[in-house]
Amino acid sequence: NKPQLLALLSRVVQHRSLLQTIVDRSQLLERETFLANDLALILIYDQVFGTHVRGKFKGMLKRNQSSIDKCVETLLNEHGVSSVSDLLDATSSKSIVSIEIPRYVRINLLKTKAKQLRLNLKELSFKKMKNV
Secondary structure: OHHHHHHHHHHHHHOHHHHHHHHHHHOHHHHOOOOOHHHHHHHHHHHHOOOOOOOOOHHHHHHOHHHHHHHHHHHHHHHOOOOHHHHHHHHHHOOOOOOOOOOOOOOOOOOOOHHHHHHHHHHOOOOOOOOO
C-alpha cells in the first residue's frame, strides 16, 4: 500500500536520530547480522511507535524486545516524559525549526475586507514580500 508506506517512511526520516539511538543502544545490528541499518530503523519505528511488526521479522523483534524496551525506558527517563508519543514530541521539538512562507492567503470577503486584513497583518508585524 503506497500511501501507508510513504507515511511510515516519512515518520522514520522525521525521527531518524531518536530511532538510531534506540538501534545503537539496543545493539540490534550486532545481534542480528543480516539486518541493514535502514531496515532496522523502520522496524524499530513500527514496533515501538506503530502497530507492531508482522511477518518474518516478528520473531527477530521478539528476541530483542527486552533490550528495545530498556532503551525506550531510558530515553523516556532522560527526556522526562511518560509516554512514547510524548517522547516523539519532545525529540521533534528540538529539531531545526523551518520557517514556512505561505504562498497565498485566502480572504473570506463575507467576513472581512482585504484592506482591513492588510492593516491587521501590518499590526502583527507581517511584511509584504516580492515573489519568492
